[in-house]
Amino acid sequence: MSETMANDYLDCLLNALPADSWNSGAQDRLDWLRRLRNEAIDQAGRLRFPTVKDEEWRFTDVSPLAKLPYKPAQKTSALRLSDIQPFCIAESAHRLVFVDGFFSPDLSRLSKDNQFIIGNLAAPTLTKTPLAEAHLGQHVQFRDNFFAALNTAFLQDGALIVLPENCAVSAPIHLLFIATQEQTTQYPRCLLIGERNSQATVIEDYVALGANAYITNSVAEFSLADNAQINHIRVQRESGSAFHLASSAVALEQDSQYRSVSITLGALISRFNLDVEFNAQAAECTIDGLAMIAGRQLADTHTRIDHAKPHCTSHQQHKCIVDDSSHAVFNGKIIVRPHAQRTNSSQSSRNLLLSGKAQIDTKPQLEIFADDVKCAHGATVGQLDNEEIFYLKSRGLNELIARNLLTYAFGAEVLDRIPVPSLKHTLEQAILNKTTQNS
Amino acid sequence: MSAALQNLVNQPYKHGFVTNIESYVAPKGLNEETIRLISAKKDEPEWLLNFRLEAFQKWLTMTEPHWQNVKFPKIDYQAISYYAAPKPKNKLASMDEVDPELLRTFEKLGVPMHERAALAGVAVDVIFDSVSVATTYKEKLAEVGIIFCSISEAVHNHPELVRQYLGSVVPVGDNFFAALNSAVFTDGSFCYIPKGVKCPMDLSTYFRINTQDSGQFERTLIIAEEGASVSYLEGCTAPQFDTNQLHAAVVELVALDHADIKYSTVQNWYAGDENGIGGIYNFVTKRGLAKGVNSRISWTQVETGSAITWKYPSCILRGDNSIGEFYSVAVTNHHQQADTGTKMIHIGKNTRSTIISKGISAGKSNSSYRGLVRIAPTAENARNFSQCDSMLVGDQSGAHTFPYIQVRNNSAKVEHEASTSKIGEDQLFYLAQRGIDAEEAVSMIVNGFCKEVFQQLPMEFAVEATKLLSFKLENSVG
Numbered sequence: 028m029s030e031t032m033a034n035d036y037l038d039c040l041l042n043a044l045p046a047d048s049w050n051s052g053a054q055d056r057l058d059w060l061r062r063l064r065n066e067a068i069d070q071a072g073r074l075r076f077p078t079v080k081d082e083e084w085r086f087t088d089v090s091p092l093a094k095l096p097y098k099p100a101q102k103t104s105a106l107r108l109s110d111i112q113p114f115c116i117a118e119s120a121h122r123l124v125f126v127d128g129f130f131s132p133d134l135s136r137l138s139k140d141n142q143f144i145i146g147n148l149a150a151p152t153l154t155k156t157p158l159a160e161a162h163l164g165q166h167v168q169f170r171d172n173f174f175a176a177l178n179t180a181f182l183q184d185g186a187l188i189v190l191p192e193n194c195a196v197s198a199p200i201h202l203l204f205i206a207t208q209e210q211t212t213q214y215p216r217c218l219l220i221g222e223r224n225s226q227a228t229v230i231e232d233y234v235a236l237g238a239n240a241y242i243t244n245s246v247a248e249f250s251l252a253d254n255a256q257i258n259h260i261r262v263q264r265e266s267g268s269a270f271h272l273a274s275s276a277v278a279l280e281q282d283s284q285y286r287s288v289s290i291t292l293g294a295l296i297s298r299f300n301l302d303v304e305f306n307a308q309a310a311e312c313t314i315d316g317l318a319m320i321a322g323r324q325l326a327d328t329h330t331r332i333d334h335a336k337p338h339c340t341s342h343q344q345h346k347c348i349v350d351d352s353s354h355a356v357f358n359g360k361i362i363v364r365p366h367a368q369r370t371n372s373s374q375s376s377r378n379l380l381l382s383g384k385a386q387i388d389t390k391p392q393l394e395i396f397a398d399d400v401k402c403a404h405g406a407t408v409g410q411l412d413n414e415e416i417f418y419l420k421s422r423g424l425n426e427l428i429a430r431n432l433l434t435y436a437f438g439a440e441v442l443d444r445i446p447v448p449s450l451k452h453t454l455e456q457a458i459l460n461k462t463t464q465n466s
Numbered sequence: 467m468s469a470a471l472q473n474l475v476n477q478p479y480k481h482g483f484v485t486n487i488e489s490y491v492a493p494k495g496l497n498e499e500t501i502r503l504i505s506a507k508k509d510e511p512e513w514l515l516n517f518r519l520e521a522f523q524k525w526l527t528m529t530e531p532h533w534q535n536v537k538f539p540k541i542d543y544q545a546i547s548y549y550a551a552p553k554p555k556n557k558l559a560s561m562d563e564v565d566p567e568l569l570r571t572f573e574k575l576g577v578p579m580h581e582r583a584a585l586a587g588v589a590v591d592v593i594f595d596s597v598s599v600a601t602t603y604k605e606k607l608a609e610v611g612i613i614f615c616s617i618s619e620a621v622h623n624h625p626e627l628v629r630q631y632l633g634s635v636v637p638v639g640d641n642f643f644a645a646l647n648s649a650v651f652t653d654g655s656f657c658y659i660p661k662g663v664k665c666p667m668d669l670s671t672y673f674r675i676n677t678q679d680s681g682q683f684e685r686t687l688i689i690a691e692e693g694a695s696v697s698y699l700e701g702c703t704a705p706q707f708d709t710n711q712l713h714a715a716v717v718e719l720v721a722l723d724h725a726d727i728k729y730s731t732v733q734n735w736y737a738g739d740e741n742g743i744g745g746i747y748n749f750v751t752k753r754g755l756a757k758g759v760n761s762r763i764s765w766t767q768v769e770t771g772s773a774i775t776w777k778y779p780s781c782i783l784r785g786d787n788s789i790g791e792f793y794s795v796a797v798t799n800h801h802q803q804a805d806t807g808t809k810m811i812h813i814g815k816n817t818r819s820t821i822i823s824k825g826i827s828a829g830k831s832n833s834s835y836r837g838l839v840r841i842a843p844t845a846e847n848a849r850n851f852s853q854c855d856s857m858l859v860g861d862q863s864g865a866h867t868f869p870y871i872q873v874r875n876n877s878a879k880v881e882h883e884a885s886t887s888k889i890g891e892d893q894l895f896y897l898a899q900r901g902i903d904a905e906e907a908v909s910m911i912v913n914g915f916c917k918e919v920f921q922q923l924p925m926e927f928a929v930e931a932t933k934l935l936s937f938k939l940e941n942s943v944g
Contacts, residue, residue: 390868392868
């Protein structure tokens, strides 16, 4: 795409921006936000709309998106609690619901005596939090990520969670983002700030009502202070015609632990960027991912784990199950900076091709500048093992059931890492349904 | 890195000397005139001139690639002399007529031609700068119908073969440096193994850059007919210069049905001094086409020299059941940069490929493995195994891995694994308590690390490579 077209795209979006998009009443307090947004607009203007000629977008053609400068979604409130019931998670005591990117207090559930802050970013009391100013837009690399810059520029509202020192939240926090409108773009945003010794489990959940075509452009930022421990479960089950563009950025301080499981099931074209940055020693992260796609879906996952400090550990496993003419892309980069000695890092990319027309592009990538490190990565691409199928057949299963069972087992290994039983069960069912669709 | 380790990687370049032979050097610069001059000097047929001109036109439209993980100052392509040849002499009847100065050069390099030819049974087609000076064992090879000569000779004596295959694996506009080579290549080797012939000896060419500032643009073309097999050795050394020299070679291999080509390289161009001054830029395009069924192409390389190495010996596995192999050791020290790897393009059914890559980085050097495994939709039951291991010596070097895996067929099986390690203090300690000094211990550990690749090398090369590695890493560990 030419540069002018890219700028046209941005202009088109900017013209559609409502004038009072953020809480105009408290403008004097929001200088920092205006500055951030203006910078993001500048950066989006400077960065080109990505094309397959960019190394980072080589296998993911987002040009169909450029033709759809969908207007930002408008606020509606037609949804009732019964509409979202299927998506609710039994264990979660705290639920924030965003409909097309706008906070819906009626659908959300917040317990009164919270020891921690949870709410929507645009709520006046929260926007004034100095923490929001200190962290919003500070972790995600919107200076070299076009879509993250767009999200920052068009930011309407989002989820804010602040866990104070020594606060452990036992029940999972559910952040539910529902898309209901056709041909619009929603810009969801999450910001989690975990202070020293805090603990929580957060579920970031993208769902849709109906089979609309729309764009979700989301950004999540996680900041973990010393010894904070966060479980992050990310579920992307958008509509089959949707476009999902997301970035997560995680900043880890000393001894903190970040565990994430990302499940990709929906969207026609999806792209998820995950950046983890080790800012201090002895932090740990475990990242698991599963993409299960079929039809003409494309699921692209780019991860970047930056070992900037010594003695940190990272483990990553990414699996793709690719059926029909779908196309999965994985690019996992691990950087070990000079002096990041005693880094221990492992990465594995495992891919299962179920159909002759399915495509896999995987690139596990190591960039190592320190010598006293343990780094290994592996990648496999293959189909179901004939011997395993034979074994199951010898036990009386027919070929189809044997295949479905093995496919399910391949994916279930990742689901096992989800610490929320009811969600795990729901996703297991979803995967089971997908595998048995072939019968 | 401890002080003892420090004292062990810094061996000066042993092959650094300039031979004073009168040579004809073309004026600097590149334009159509230069190409016509080269073509005229070499008395080439019209079609080859057109081939060069087409490549030059393509080259003009291309830009220098910058995606590779190496840094170098801008190359002024107009400041290079594109043709250097020793002054023409009468045709040589025997080795005695060869310029004694030239012979001494080979002596210093440890390649006494007659000795090597006689004792080792190796036919050496000696490339000195750009013109082939002496070819030995030609007759013996001619007996079985093998053509092994310089490419300029082949152009005159076997134009139909050269014309058919030149540019068939690496097209003139393949990449920036291949286009440049196609436009200005001066000489190289040509090898043709006829149907059903197993080459009775390892064929070997010694390349040598001599004239200061003269870029080397070698062209190698090897064709193995149905059922033929050949093992080809390429070894490189270059004198010590301060200005950077560009080396942009192209190697094309064609294997027809049931043919087998094994191509081994030991590359030890001048790498620059310990401050990264000088050294060769080695920007090479090597590609083999496994065209026929059951054909096999095997690349083995030991890369120890050059300031910058940038090459990806590749296999296009077009024939059903064809096999591609890549075995590589890349050693970098001081400020050297290496971005090397392979491409395995699976097109035919039941094609198999193996990639074993070992990278060792010492000093302030950086080495990258960059590989592509592509399984086309037609490649039923394709199989690939890749292993890339890196060893870091000292905390200022870098090791990088960029493996691209693209699978378009679900019956394929692709595996890739990579690891990074260092020479452990406890390994050194263990060997020390067995009475082995640090230097020898490092050499042992490194050779063990590279063993899988060295095993693939022909005997003489394996010995040479082991030695090369130990003196390359002398004083780097301690």
